[in-house]
Amino acid sequence: MKTYEQINNRIESGKAVVLTADDIIDYVEKKGLAAAAKEVDVVTTATFGPMCSSGCVLNFGHSRPKIRMSEAWVEDVLVYTGLGAVDVYLGATQLRHGDPANMYHPGEFRYGGAHVMEDLIAGKQLQLFALSYRTDCYPLREIRTYFTINDLNQAIMLNPRNCYQNYNVAVNDSDRAIYTYMGTLEPNRKNANYCSAGQLSPLLNDPYYEVIGVGTRVWMAGAQGHVYAEGTQHAGGGDRTPKGIPKAGAGTLAITGDMKQMRPEFVRGVSFRGYGVSLALGVGIPIPILNEDVLKRTCISDREILAPVVDYSTDYPQNTGKVISHVSYEQLRSGEIEIEGKKIAVGSLSSYYMALEIANLLADEIRKGDFCLAEPIAYLPKDTKMKPLLIRDKAS
Amino acid sequence: MSQTVTKKLMLFFPKCECEKPIIYHLVKDHNLIVNVFRAKVTPEEEGYLVLDVTGTEDDIQQGMDFVKTFNVSINYTSKGVTLDEARCTHCGHCITHCPTGALYIADSATREVAFNEAKCIECLACIRVCPFAACASAF
Numbered sequence A: 001m002k003t004y005e006q007i008n009n010r011i012e013s014g015k016a017v018v019l020t021a022d023d024i025i026d027y028v029e030k031k032g033l034a035a036a037a038k039e040v041d042v043v044t045t046a047t048f049g050p051m052c053s054s055g056c057v058l059n060f061g062h063s064r065p066k067i068r069m070s071e072a073w074v075e076d077v078l079v080y081t082g083l084g085a086v087d088v089y090l091g092a093t094q095l096r097h098g099d100p101a102n103m104y105h106p107g108e109f110r111y112g113g114a115h116v117m118e119d120l121i122a123g124k125q126l127q128l129f130a131l132s133y134r135t136d137c138y139p140l141r142e143i144r145t146y147f148t149i150n151d152l153n154q155a156i157m158l159n160p161r162n163c164y165q166n167y168n169v170a171v172n173d174s175d176r177a178i179y180t181y182m183g184t185l186e187p188n189r190k191n192a193n194y195c196s197a198g199q200l201s202p203l204l205n206d207p208y209y210e211v212i213g214v215g216t217r218v219w220m221a222g223a224q225g226h227v228y229a230e231g232t233q234h235a236g237g238g239d240r241t242p243k244g245i246p247k248a249g250a251g252t253l254a255i256t257g258d259m260k261q262m263r264p265e266f267v268r269g270v271s272f273r274g275y276g277v278s279l280a281l282g283v284g285i286p287i288p289i290l291n292e293d294v295l296k297r298t299c300i301s302d303r304e305i306l307a308p309v310v311d312y313s314t315d316y317p318q319n320t321g322k323v324i325s326h327v328s329y330e331q332l333r334s335g336e337i338e339i340e341g342k343k344i345a346v347g348s349l350s351s352y353y354m355a356l357e358i359a360n361l362l363a364d365e366i367r368k369g370d371f372c373l374a375e376p377i378a379y380l381p382k383d384t385k386m387k388p389l390l391i392r393d394k395a396s
Numbered sequence B: 001m002s003q004t005v006t007k008k009l010m011l012f013f014p015k016c017e018c019e020k021p022i023i024y025h026l027v028k029d030h031n032l033i034v035n036v037f038r039a040k041v042t043p044e045e046e047g048y049l050v051l052d053v054t055g056t057e058d059d060i061q062q063g064m065d066f067v068k069t070f071n072v073s074i075n076y077t078s079k080g081v082t083l084d085e086a087r088c089t090h091c092g093h094c095i096t097h098c099p100t101g102a103l104y105i106a107d108s109a110t111r112e113v114a115f116n117e118a119k120c121i122e123c124l125a126c127i128r129v130c131p132f133a134a135c136a137s138a139f
Ligand code: SF4
Pocket: B083, B087, B088, B089, B090, B091, B092, B093, B094, B095, B103, B113, B129, B130, B131, B132, B133, B134, B135
């Protein structure tokens, strides 16, 4: 048994033993659970992939004379101004003004909110255009100016839903190509796409939310951020394997961090042909090895994690809830799965390569004493289910 | 007879050279087997051509000397399709769309994605499906 305080003391003195969730599997097999639990202080987990529910709060400071922005665009991408005078919220999936979207199907969606976020963190100069209805205290009607992240008072990433615990594998049962947020899917189950770091993924290493909770410090594209709430659509109450691994999406995290400390290679605008824009983000989460149970759960391997295979031509869009079958991440990572006797080539949207890099970067920071752990101040619910949106004929 | 080799090239034709039957002469006068992957004439009447030539080293050399007598530039290194390694996140979305395995998983442990230019037939599928705009075409 260890406490957060004991682990942090070891981190601060540069003595912490840290392994990635990838390396811990073999390590525990070799050393045995009891010995490894005594020795290891932290296991690092990570993920890198598209996370649509992301965005950021920007504060521009006040111009002379002042403006109370009522509509605003950054690089022609509409931002939300229903906040204080010069605070805006930029959403990752917002399209650029004038983007033809899917008018000429499939659209290309080359630039949107997520690309603005990437450019901002890369230090590029961006254009702000804002309008106002004018008030006595904020007389300016219109402003056009250019700024970089250094000119802003705050640039805070504030993501309502990241780090899905598990995720669907998408296939297409129709006879035409379809363009989805799970990538391009060829007809008749010619390919399948998945999106999870599997055995490296944060919430798959803490399936019952025992150590990752509100207040947990996270590595967010290089910045030290934290979990501020359960993520939207968090639903820990679904089906699980005997080892407690959810067999569908399940848990999610709402996380926040200072964009001024982030690294652009881990905050990337993505364009899904025929679908839209999203943000690919790199997140690393340390797991404190408080006891053998916590360690045991980090030893989960791709073989033991099952993902649901879902048809994105009918079942997903019509919300039927039908799952064709389950496949393991070991099968997925082999590049080919077999469903109902048919071999299907597998691609992915998340990057295991980047996740591995993040898990190693975070492990190094912890070993050097630069990243301490924070004990949660509240835990995520384990038993909630996701509610559907009912279409009612009239108000009751 | 000396051994034949295959080389992949990209030719760039400035405006004035587009009408000349250069490929015909490569085949007929220089005994080269030509496999054209992709050709394009822009509205400015500039031409791009990506092709494989197969023949003996000598024949290829002579064929290229012939091409050089026109105002045509030969690029042996930069191909029509390129992968920007700084932008590639190794997500692997392109893998199932690449018909030849030119884009492939180079390391099954890390899932690193690599590009083997020699296998690329310039179908441009990767440019359409790469979410990170890491694949690009020279024309
Ligand atoms: S889809 Fe693009 S980013 Fe992903 S592996 Fe292929 S080239 Fe790299």
